[in-house]
Amino acid sequence: MKAYFSGARFKRLLIAQWTENWRSYAWFFGIMTMANLIFLGSAFSRQTFHYQMFEFAEQVIWYSTGLFISGIIFAALHFKHLATPGSALIALMRPASHFEKWLLAFLTVGLLYPLTYTSWYIVLHFPAVQMAKILYVAPELCKTCTKHSLPNFSFYLPFIGIESSNTSIIKPVLRTEILNLIYLWTLQALVLGGTVFFKVSPVLRSVLTYFFLFVSIALTGIAPHEGVFWAGPDSEVIPASPMEYGLSLALWIVLPVLLWLTLFFHIKEREIS
Amino acid sequence: MIGRVLFRLGPWLFIASIAWYLGINTLIERLNKASIAQAERAHKGKQDIEIRGVTTVQFRAEDDLKMQPQLKIIFDSSALRATISHISLGMIVDAKIVNGVLDVTFPISEKSDKALGKMSRYENRRVEIRLPSFVNKVGISGIGDVELTGQFQSPSAELAFEIFDSIPEVKVESLVINHLKLSINSLKPWEEADYTEDLILGESNVINNLGVIMSIGKILISSNELPQHIQLELGDKVMINGPSTFFRTAQFKVRPNLAPP
Secondary structure, eight states: OTTTOOHHHHHHHHHHHHHHHHHHHHHHHHHHHHHHHHHHHHHTOSSOOOGGGGSHHHHHHHHHHHHHHHHHHHHHHHTGGGGSHHHHHHHHHSSSOHHHHHHHHIIIIIIIHHHHHHHHHHHHHHHHHHHHHHHOOOOOOOTTOOOOOOOOOOOEETTTEESOSOHHHHHHHHHHHHHHHHHHHHHHHHHHHHHHHOSSSHHHHHHHHHHHHHHHHHHHTOOOOOGGGOOSTTTTTSOOOHHHHHHHHHHHHHHHHHHHHHHHHHHHHHHHO | OHHHHHTOHHHHHHHHHHHHHHHHHHHHHHHHHHHHHHHHHHOOOEEEEEOTTOOEEEEEEOTTOSSOOEEEEEEETTOOEEEEEEOOTTOOOEEEEETTEEEEEEOOOHHHHTOOOSSHHHHOOEEEEEEETTOOEEEEESOSEEEEEEEOOSTTOEEEEEEOSOOSEEEEEEEEEEEEEEEEOOOOOGGGTTSSOOEEEOSSOEEEEEEEEEEEEEEEEOOSOOOSEEEEEEEEEEEEEOOHHHHHHEEEEEOOOOSOO
């Protein structure tokens, strides 16, 4: 069992990972902060204040898009040492079991990254949304207008809750969040798997492989069915049968598990080779 | 390379993941098709309402209804009943006669609220209403678009068509009638008023007298077959786009401007 997992060894692996990579993590978040500040600056531009960018629905899109893009790039960088023969040898010889290396990848990329990104997002965007709320000026309405739909500036608190009393929003958003997390884990496992499996130009080869795979699947005409995770408004028009529930749960829970398991075997087989 | 792939568990697990993804998605697709077919069989898409003696019809949709219906109202001189048909599985149409008025409502329900689906069968918001030509007054509120068409056989037929709030488009097409009185009380937010065509007089209309009352919006005349008499009571913020003959025929009356400048 100790050969498989040792707490002390895993702790040393964590420390080594942090010591070697904290600068690159800082750079990563620094670049993201710069990019976000540019976007925020353009939204608050004096001539055209794009208040729509701070409405609830846009916040969800902003947060999710950022998490997806940065989460995938972050995953592609996790095994960057394996890309060159010299550093790959050092990384593979590191005194840790395959499981520990796999667990480190899952903790860093799959759990800690989304949590850190979420905290970073809240720190950066909460003041921006409050500012948008203050700056927003409702358009002049005609006298006979009985109502005008005001923008929803409720702050989107990902994975924690929603600053809104409207329960009809909360349910679909939570479903979307769960599905997004599953999508993210699936894509991260694919990217990590590719970067471990391909010895030469791992990122390029992974991108090409997944591109052709994506095109081939698209040609079969088989579209992904979110099933029980579908957050669209029609989800209860036709009640899902127990079979449909079971199948969609099986699909979206087993798929990322299978891909992360694939990563485990890729790490193991890369070391043996 | 091939050997490396064949004798290792990682690549095989990857292939198994893809097969799992494709297989389960195919099964869900089949189940979806079966359940949609079942829902379609159970769908009540057509209603006939006996409206003998009823000359006023009103259509109302709730303000918060996400799937605002698009109405096509057809006046049929041979019809004796009102017929309402729609294909959307998510839309509810409730029609009943209240105090001598046919009241057609599109209520919000769990079903209609959640009906904006992925499939076109759900998204189709079109509702066709066939009305007898003895109906002479139609009121509308909270509807997406309206198209008005059909024939009134009586040479003295009159139709008062009143819209109580903002409707993106009212189109009159292939309508044969002696006197059409349109009243559009747009409630659009002021900033949006410039962007849409509110009233379109389309092709093949045979209208002797046309009266239009409108405060804000745009009128587009896309046909050369114009009514013989045109009376327009318009606010300052109404724009008209049409052939010069229309302006020569029309008699204008200024409507007090209800909107701020």
